[in-house]
Amino acid sequence: MVDLKRRHFFGAAASASALALGGCRDISQTAWWPEVLASAEGLTKGAERLVSGSWALAPEFSKADIAPEFRANGTLNPNTPDYNAMVANGFRDWRLQVGGLVAHPLKLSLAQLRAMPSRTQITRHDCVEGWSCIGEWTGTQLRLVLAQANPLPAARFVMFYCDDPMGGSDLSGSVPFYYESLDLVEAFHPQTLLAYQLNGQDLPVPHGAPVRVRAERQLGYKQPKYVHRIELVKSFDHINGGKGGYWEDQGYTWWGGI
Amino acid sequence: MTELPSVGATTARRWNAARESIEQYRLKRRERSKRRKLIYRHKLPVRAMHWINAVVLAVMLMSGLQIFNAHPALYWGNSSEFDHPILSLTGTQDSQGRLKGITQIGDWRFNSTGLLGASNVNGEPAVRGFPAWATLPGPQWLAMGRLWHFFFAWLLVANGVAFAIYAFAGNHFRRDLLPTRDDLGHLGQEIVDHARLRFPKGEAATHYNALQKLAYFTVIFILGPLVVLTGLTMSPTIDSAFPPLLWLFGGRQSARTIHFICAFSFLAFFIVHIVMVVLSGTWNNIRSMITGRYAIGPAENSHG
Numbered sequence: 189m190v191d192l193k194r195r196h197f198f199g200a201a202a203s204a205s206a207l208a209l210g211g212c213r214d215i216s217q218t219a220w221w222p223e224v225l226a227s228a229e230g231l232t233k234g235a236e237r238l239v240s241g242s243w244a245l246a247p248e249f250s251k252a253d254i255a256p257e258f259r260a261n262g263t264l265n266p267n268t269p270d271y272n273a274m275v276a277n278g279f280r281d282w283r284l285q286v287g288g289l290v291a292h293p294l295k296l297s298l299a300q301l302r303a304m305p306s307r308t309q310i311t312r313h314d315c316v317e318g319w320s321c322i323g324e325w326t327g328t329q330l331r332l333v334l335a336q337a338n339p340l341p342a343a344r345f346v347m348f349y350c351d352d353p354m355g356g357s358d359l360s361g362s363v364p365f366y367y368e369s370l371d372l373v374e375a376f377h378p379q380t381l382l383a384y385q386l387n388g389q390d391l392p393v394p395h396g397a398p399v400r401v402r403a404e405r406q407l408g409y410k411q412p413k414y415v416h417r418i419e420l421v422k423s424f425d426h427i428n429g430g431k432g433g434y435w436e437d438q439g440y441t442w443w444g445g446i
Numbered sequence: 447m448t449e450l451p452s453v454g455a456t457t458a459r460r461w462n463a464a465r466e467s468i469e470q471y472r473l474k475r476r477e478r479s480k481r482r483k484l485i486y487r488h489k490l491p492v493r494a495m496h497w498i499n500a501v502v503l504a505v506m507l508m509s510g511l512q513i514f515n516a517h518p519a520l521y522w523g524n525s526s527e528f529d530h531p532i533l534s535l536t537g538t539q540d541s542q543g544r545l546k547g548i549t550q551i552g553d554w555r556f557n558s559t560g561l562l563g564a565s566n567v568n569g570e571p572a573v574r575g576f577p578a579w580a581t582l583p584g585p586q587w588l589a590m591g592r593l594w595h596f597f598f599a600w601l602l603v604a605n606g607v608a609f610a611i612y613a614f615a616g617n618h619f620r621r622d623l624l625p626t627r628d629d630l631g632h633l634g635q636e637i638v639d640h641a642r643l644r645f646p647k648g649e650a651a652t653h654y655n656a657l658q659k660l661a662y663f664t665v666i667f668i669l670g671p672l673v674v675l676t677g678l679t680m681s682p683t684i685d686s687a688f689p690p691l692l693w694l695f696g697g698r699q700s701a702r703t704i705h706f707i708c709a710f711s712f713l714a715f716f717i718v719h720i721v722m723v724v725l726s727g728t729w730n731n732i733r734s735m736i737t738g739r740y741a742i743g744p745a746e747n748s749h750g
Contacts, residue, residue: 216583216590225593228600236683244686255525312524312698314682316588318517319526320698405683439589445683446596 226441233443240445242373246404249310249322254387258323260394261315263352263366266414271351279398284333284382288347288419291338298398302384304328309379315408316440325402327383331376333418339372343420346375347427348401351414354434362428368412369424369432369442370403379404382415409435410444482743485652487734492618495609496735502605503712505598508582510709511575512591518563518575520706524697532703537564537573545571599677606670622654623663629656645726651742665715673708676701 215221265271274282279298286294308326334346352366374380381402384391391397396413403411410433424430429437436442488496519534521527533551535558540546547563549556560566565577567585578584582594613619633656639645646655654662678684679691679701695701723731727741734740 216587216594222590222593225597228593228597231600232596236681236687239687240683244683246682246686247689247692249524253524255527259526259528312682312685314680314698315517316592318513318680318702319519319521319528320524322525405686407682435589439593441589441592441596446678446681 222439229441229443232441232446236443236445237373240405242377244405246311246379249312251310251324253322254310254324255321258313258321258386258395259315259319260392261317261408262413263354264394266352268351268353271414274351275393275397282398282416284399284415285417286333286337286419287417288421289340289343290334290420291340292336294333294337296333298384301328301333301382301399304332307378307381308385309381309402309404311379311402311404313408313411316435316444324385324387325381325383326385326388327381327399327402329378330380330382330401331378333382334375334420337420339420342422343372345369345371345421345424345432347419347421347424348412348415349417349419350412351416352412366412366414366434367428368401368410368434369421370401370406370410374403374406374410377403377405405445407444407446409433409440482741484739484741486738487652487740488738490738491608491612493735493738495605495612498601498605499609502598502601503716505582505594506602507709507713508580509591509594509598510705512581512583512586513588513595514706515575515581515586516588516591520703521699522696522703523699524692526699533706535563535575545573547573599674603674606666606674609666623659623666625656625659625663629659632656633660643725648742651740661715661718665712669708669711669715673705673712676705676708680705 282298284294284296284301286296305328306326307329308324310322310324313321313323330346346369348368348370349363350366350368353364354366356364370380379402382399383402384399386392386395391400396415399415400413401411401415421427424432431437432442433440518536519526519528519531521531531550533549536548536550537545538548545559545564546557547559547561547565549558549562561577562575564571564573566572567574567578574586581591583590613623636655636657640657645651675691676695679695680698685692685698691701692698695704730741
């Protein structure tokens with residue numbers, strides 16, 4: 189008798205949880221529920237900014253901590269004709285364009301970028317998937333490049349456009365390449381670099397040659413590889429999916445601090 | 447006119463029968479309540495926070511497994527030594543082309559096909575750490591898992607802080623949860639009693655015993671903060687704001703491993719909790735966590 193009732197109880201509990209699970213899956217596919225969930229992003233960003241502000245520095249490590257092999261993720265080689273041609277001539281014709289809401293648009297060659305003061309930092313790269321790698325990055329602080337371009341008062345975000353077609357599959361809209369964005373707090377952070385070296389070597393192709401972004405307080409997807417154009421904008425609503433980046437358009441949060 | 451009395455007689459007979467059975471029911475209840483006493487055991491805030499926590503923890507565990515599945519391996523230290531995971535769940539094809547799930551803990555490897563490493567998703571074999579029935583949402587969907595996790599994380603923290611304020615400002619913590627010296631003295635005897643499935647009755651059932659206090663104290667005030675802090679240590683922004691967290695937990699990957707262990711400690715607690723609820727009187731326990739009223743009494747089998 190008791191056993192029978194227990195069986196009923198567990199049967200009922202099992203069906204209830206199966207229903208709840210089915211419900212959770214369906215509810216994830218509605219338009220409104222993910223928006224409710226995403227409403228926590230503002231709270232998370234606000235709380236993290238409150239404690240880290242513009243001043244907090246990502247931990248830096250020693251040479252001994254450098255990973256023997258730094259994992260490359262995402263696109264390992266854009267492999268487009270244009271990109272392959274640039275690789276073939278050592279990125280001599282490569283120019284970093286800086287435009288949008290700036291007083292002085294720039295076109296910087298790799299040599300010009302390297303001639304600017306550099307910063308070297310041994311930091312931990314955190315992938316949204318959960319793994320971490322430590323590497324030594326050398327590059328130009330983004331703030332120096334932005335200072336040369338002199339952003340206009342209306343500028344709020346720094347957009348990065350990349351030579352990375354992401355296999356060409358999921359891209360549509362005005363920017364058929366990987367793109368990302370940082371706000372000015374993160375862009376002017378002293379550890380935010382346009383990095384051209386990893387572990388003392390020129391940035392290898394799998395890691396985003398010739399230049400990738402390092403934004404050390406953010407996850408990996410916020411640090412685009414193969415950057416070739418920077419644009420300062422007031423808002424990114426009009427760019428592709430309007431969420432501020434390739435992965436953001438696929439449902440990842442714009443705030444990549446956690 | 448002639449038919450009415452017969453209808454009236456039937457009605458009266460039914461009425462009397464009904465009255466009689468109600469009377470009998472009342473007698474029975476009175477009899478039972480003489481033997482058994484309902485006490486008010488859980489106050490409303492505790493009951494409300496208990497159920498909020500139950501839902502929130504279920505979502506946290508399942509969305510956490512979804513996130514874990516994006517890279518189903520654990521490491522120690524600051525970075526991931528990909529060749530030396532503490533734990534990894536992988537899927538490989540065997541010689542016949544069938545998917546095989548391999549679980550590796552340290553140097554120990556075993557086949558876990560169907561559960562860990564490789565399992566069916568909508569009837570199709572797939573490489574995935576934990577199976578679809580254990581993750582939220584079911585299919586591989588990291589972005590959505592993160593949305594669930596970081597929304598409900600705020601609820602977990604809000605509920606936890608509310609409980610801590612309630613417990614410390616009122617008397618709940620000292621009166622009900624903090625094990626006393628006296629409790630700890632009984633501990634050995636209580637372990638023996640629990641192992642024999644002999645649970646406190648009568649007066650002793652009106653408050654938590656030493657094992658309950660220890661379990662609730664550990665889960666709420668040690669495991670709770672630990673799971674939140676190790677979760678925060680995985681955030682690169684939080685690490686910039688509070689670098690000592692990395693020192694405390696031995697690095698980001700260690701924090702991730704501890705976070706995982708915490709999650710499964712919550713699951714272990716949940717399983718023991720449910721077993722104890724069932725063994726010590728399912729309906730009585732569930733009622734007490736819904737209405738607050740818990741029946742104590744001699745030898746009333748309250749299995750329901």
